[in-house]
Amino acid sequence: MEGAFRKIDIDVYDEDVLAEEELYQPNPRGPAEVLSETKQKATAVRSALAKGDVSGALGIVLQNPPYGPHVEEAKNTNMTTLVSILNSTKSSEIPNIVKSLTQDEQDTLMKCLYKGMAMPGWGDLSGSVLLGWHEKLTEVAGTGCIVRVMTDRRTV
Template identity: 75%
Template sequence: MDVNFRKIDIDQYDEDVLQEEELYEADPRDPAQVLNDAKAKVGAVRNALSKGDTVGAINLVLDGTPVGPNVEEAKNLNLQTLTSILNSTKASEIPAIVRSLSQDAQDTLMKYLYKGMALPGWGEVSGSVLLGWHEKLTEVAGTGCIVRAMTDRRTV
């Protein structure tokens, strides 16, 4: 039985097929610049956390998140920075922090929570931390936040 027909990419012959680049605008910055910006955020986040400004640190990470192709290293660095903030935050502070975020920042945070949950073994963060943040974020932002995070093509 010949199964080679299953390995043919038929979309290459279709002129009307949507490419990922056509679905959203990629980051206009050079991938090296995006990585440098992500590295600069790490220092600024540490500085904010040392001052006890958790909201400011989260806003720094969620503002200008890298999206699009060719910026995977910057995306991973941003995720690591955010997970360090999530791990160091007390559970009693989470609702106030989530309320202080804008709707776009809440949606981006939800994307990062799902990305953290998709990691094998959940990476450096424990499941209870991610699920705790998810619960509080859903209570404040509603289920619309989940829908927007799941349907947005701009992955973090």
């Protein structure tokens, strides 16, 4: 009985404890709407890649990404679409593509790269592809991009 006090969750009694959903604005779109929009983006990305517009395709997939709870299918669809772009890009083209992105799009790309690194063996995603993109993105966006991604609670 001496160690019983260690099993008490004291955070239940603390009024200042924040819940995960209180740390950022919730996604105003419903899960069905997010999934529908993500599938439309995937179609637009495929057509942009067919035309050879890699930076346009990347911009499409990085704008207004799905985040928050209850949208896992949309997140997976978005990640699959992004992986198809990352794998189809030549390493010599990456710096110019990254430079053409806005700061928000660069931050979202960094979030996706970290998500891909956390999911080994996911689809046809190669670690060398992710690290190559990470290197080029860090050269262009700087370390501030990494700090912004690590402190943002909205996960993709």
